[in-house]
Amino acid sequence: MKVDGKDIRPIWLDEDEKTVKIIDQRLLPHQFAVEELKTPEDAIRAIRDMYVRGAPLIGVTAAYGVYLAVLQDQDDIYLIDAANRIKAARPTAVNLMWAVDKMMSAVVSADDPAGRIAEAKRTAAGITAFEAENCRMIGVHGLPLIKDISRKKGGGEVNVLTHCNAGWLACVEYGTATAPVYAAAEAGIDVHVWVDETRPLNQGSRLTAWELGKYGIKHTVITDNAGGHLMQHGMVDMVLVGTDRTTYTGDAANKIGTYLKALAARDNNIPFFVALPSSTFDWTIRDGVAGIPIEERDPCEVKYVSGLAGDQLQTVLIPPENSPAANFAFDVTPARLVSGFITERGVCEASEKGIKGLFPEYGS
Amino acid sequence: MKVDGKDIRPIWLDEDEKTVKIIDQRLLPHQFAVEELKTPEDAIRAIRDMYVRGAPLIGVTAAYGVYLAVLQDQDDIYLIDAANRIKAARPTAVNLMWAVDKMMSAVVSADDPAGRIAEAKRTAAGITAFEAENCRMIGVHGLPLIKDISRKKGGGEVNVLTHCNAGWLACVEYGTATAPVYAAAEAGIDVHVWVDETRPLNQGSRLTAWELGKYGIKHTVITDNAGGHLMQHGMVDMVLVGTDRTTYTGDAANKIGTYLKALAARDNNIPFFVALPSSTFDWTIRDGVAGIPIEERDPCEVKYVSGLAGDQLQTVLIPPENSPAANFAFDVTPARLVSGFITERGVCEASEKGIKGLFPEYGS
Numbered sequence: 001m002k003v004d005g006k007d008i009r010p011i012w013l014d015e016d017e018k019t020v021k022i023i024d025q026r027l028l029p030h031q032f033a034v035e036e037l038k039t040p041e042d043a044i045r046a047i048r049d050m051y052v053r054g055a056p057l058i059g060v061t062a063a064y065g066v067y068l069a070v071l072q073d074q075d076d077i078y079l080i081d082a083a084n085r086i087k088a089a090r091p092t093a094v095n096l097m098w099a100v101d102k103m104m105s106a107v108v109s110a111d112d113p114a115g116r117i118a119e120a121k122r123t124a125a126g127i128t129a130f131e132a133e134n135c136r137m138i139g140v141h142g143l144p145l146i147k148d149i150s151r152k153k154g155g156g157e158v159n160v161l162t163h164c165n166a167g168w169l170a171c172v173e174y175g176t177a178t179a180p181v182y183a184a185a186e187a188g189i190d191v192h193v194w195v196d197e198t199r200p201l202n203q204g205s206r207l208t209a210w211e212l213g214k215y216g217i218k219h220t221v222i223t224d225n226a227g228g229h230l231m232q233h234g235m236v237d238m239v240l241v242g243t244d245r246t247t248y249t250g251d252a253a254n255k256i257g258t259y260l261k262a263l264a265a266r267d268n269n270i271p272f273f274v275a276l277p278s279s280t281f282d283w284t285i286r287d288g289v290a291g292i293p294i295e296e297r298d299p300c301e302v303k304y305v306s307g308l309a310g311d312q313l314q315t316v317l318i319p320p321e322n323s324p325a326a327n328f329a330f331d332v333t334p335a336r337l338v339s340g341f342i343t344e345r346g347v348c349e350a351s352e353k354g355i356k357g358l359f360p361e362y363g364s
Numbered sequence: 365m366k367v368d369g370k371d372i373r374p375i376w377l378d379e380d381e382k383t384v385k386i387i388d389q390r391l392l393p394h395q396f397a398v399e400e401l402k403t404p405e406d407a408i409r410a411i412r413d414m415y416v417r418g419a420p421l422i423g424v425t426a427a428y429g430v431y432l433a434v435l436q437d438q439d440d441i442y443l444i445d446a447a448n449r450i451k452a453a454r455p456t457a458v459n460l461m462w463a464v465d466k467m468m469s470a471v472v473s474a475d476d477p478a479g480r481i482a483e484a485k486r487t488a489a490g491i492t493a494f495e496a497e498n499c500r501m502i503g504v505h506g507l508p509l510i511k512d513i514s515r516k517k518g519g520g521e522v523n524v525l526t527h528c529n530a531g532w533l534a535c536v537e538y539g540t541a542t543a544p545v546y547a548a549a550e551a552g553i554d555v556h557v558w559v560d561e562t563r564p565l566n567q568g569s570r571l572t573a574w575e576l577g578k579y580g581i582k583h584t585v586i587t588d589n590a591g592g593h594l595m596q597h598g599m600v601d602m603v604l605v606g607t608d609r610t611t612y613t614g615d616a617a618n619k620i621g622t623y624l625k626a627l628a629a630r631d632n633n634i635p636f637f638v639a640l641p642s643s644t645f646d647w648t649i650r651d652g653v654a655g656i657p658i659e660e661r662d663p664c665e666v667k668y669v670s671g672l673a674g675d676q677l678q679t680v681l682i683p684p685e686n687s688p689a690a691n692f693a694f695d696v697t698p699a700r701l702v703s704g705f706i707t708e709r710g711v712c713e714a715s716e717k718g719i720k721g722l723f724p725e726y727g728s
Contacts, residue, residue: 029684199587205683213684221689223563224589225621229695232653257589263627289596305669307680316671316678319569320393320577325585331593
């Protein structure tokens with residue numbers, strides 16, 4: 001996507017073909033820094049410590065992590081171990097497992113070291129292109145939903161509420177939840193986005209606001225607490241979020257707090273859509289609330305907040321130093337609260353029937 | 365309440381009887397500073413800029429604001445103007461209007477200047493004592509609700525979730541939502557509090573965590589996003605919040621985000637109680653969502669966060685500097701989502717019938 005007129009992606013393979021480059025998203029919006037990954041350990045650290053985040057981008061980074069492993073050693077035992085270590089970097093995003101498995105089956109299909117390196121490079125690039133194209137198609141299929149609201153409002157402003165960052169920074173291009181918004185803006189629709197700040201790591205106020213601002217899309221940062229009030233007062237036309245893992249029955253894990261917005265949308269008869277590429281579906285779990293593993297992260301992410309003081313990034317402590325904190329990273333929105341899924345193949349109902357209707361190859 | 369073994373209230377009249385002293389709650393938990401109010405303008409600033417907050421404490425501060433006005437000038441015209449200016453300091457907490465009206469009718473009942481000063485002093489002290497006693501009684505009436513859960517859990521830990529600070533810092537003693545918790549702790553019940561951090565001003569992580577920690581009550585700070593997940597997984601037994609204004613029909617305005625917790629409690633069959641003194645009821649408004657004025661505050665409160673960096677209080681900017689933000693301070697939880705009200709006279713159903721059953725003197 002364009003940032004200040006320059007085309008940029010959140011991840012790319014350097015010309016030397018030995019270095020993977022990423023934007024260090026921990027520092028945005030106040031610092032734009034590019035980090036180099038040269039080993040699978042670098043990729044694991046980038047995923048675990050959230051230099052990169054967002055289900056599709058975690059998958060692409062994991063794919064390049066496998067590529068970096070193959071560059072180091074083409075031996076089965078080493079590669080299987082590296083693959084498992086990469087998979088363990090974060091527990092919730094299913095794209096991580098999906099991408100590593102896809103990489104490994106491609107790599108082991110080649111017999112000689114050079115062939116394995118070539119396969120790894122080709123497959124990682126393929127996964128990257130697949131995710132970019134998926135996001136483009138999510139925009140194509142999501143656009144009519146926004147267009148429809150715009151028409152009903154006589155061309156008036158369409159207010160979309162989003163939680164966390166499911167933009168191009170979380171993917172490769174376009175984003176998932178933001179793809180229909182970018183498509184609407186391109187189509188000349190008057191669109192405005194309520195950006196949940198998304199505590200504790202503020203991916204909304206830091207990343208989504210930055211993305212939308214750079215693209216020139218109207219937006220307003222709000223606290224995560226505000227959405228219910230806005231919905232009660234007719235100030236939200238549609239909720240659009242991404243997901244880190246969605247069961248084939250339609251239960252959607254996403255950034256903690258998404259479930260609360262889904263409840264408020266339901267209580268106020270506002271459509272609540274989840275945008276995702278097929279790589280984010282989990283075809284093995286039936287009950288998302290019981291079955292999707294929810295990552296618990298360092299409580300310090302809740303207690304400390306980073307931001308800009310003068311021209312320096314500074315971290316400040318909010319609660320009393322000795323107060324304990326808990327940091328659950330995701331929650332699961334049950335299918336019954338989801339109006340529909342926007343995928344690269346179209347929009348479907350949040351049910352096994354709806355999902356497998358679009359993706360019959362996964363039907364049992 | 366005891367802080368480090370010393371009895372303290374969030375507001376008191378100095379021995380000179382000309383100075384009202386308050387804790388500057390903007391600086392807690394990292395700095396404990398006492399501020400002096402000498403004029404009604406000082407009281408207005410303390411309320412508007414949130415040195416003090418919480419419906420009962422806003423009422424008590426407003427009462428002392430009228431007292432400070434009477435000290436300056438006992439003339440009707442001056443006093444009516446001062447009263448109106450104090451009432452306009454914040455729009456949502458109805459205790460503000462209630463306390464000022466109570467002060468004014470007492471003051472004008474006296475004819476001479478000395479009598480007016482004496483009436484103002486007596487009435488402000490009376491309102492203070494009334495609110496302290498109300499909170500004590502809320503604890504008495506709320507305790508059985510917690511005791512009941514404890515018994516059902518065979519004496520196991522009772523997990524209460526609260527939003528914002530409705531503790532003694534928001535009142536005079538005991539708090540509203542915290543009064544039953546303190547009473548439960550005194551009764552030897554194993555109680556633990558999930559403390560919503562309460563963005564944007566972090567009254568939960570800054571004030572409630574500090575209060576509970578000083579009292580020695582087990583607590584865990586969580587983001588405002590986390591409550592739904594905790595409720596889905598059986599980690600919350602009861603939600604207990606305060607309110608800034610509750611209609612006689614049972615719609616409860618409270619800190620922004622409360623409505624989202626009420627929805628989650630309902631979706632998971634968890635009791636959701638609102639604790640309030642009768643001074644927080646609005647006997648004139650039928651529909652809370654449509655009728656209660658919701659304060660919109662400076663967007664900078666959303667964009668900037670204050671906390672401790674080293675041993676200094678520091679403010680940091682989170683989103684891009686040019687991203688707009690919106691800052692609605694309260695939302696309204698409809699009566700249908702409230703399990704009941706805990707008042708100084710007992711617990712009642714969230715309905716006109718329930719509320720007027722306890723307070724028949726306001727019945728039409």
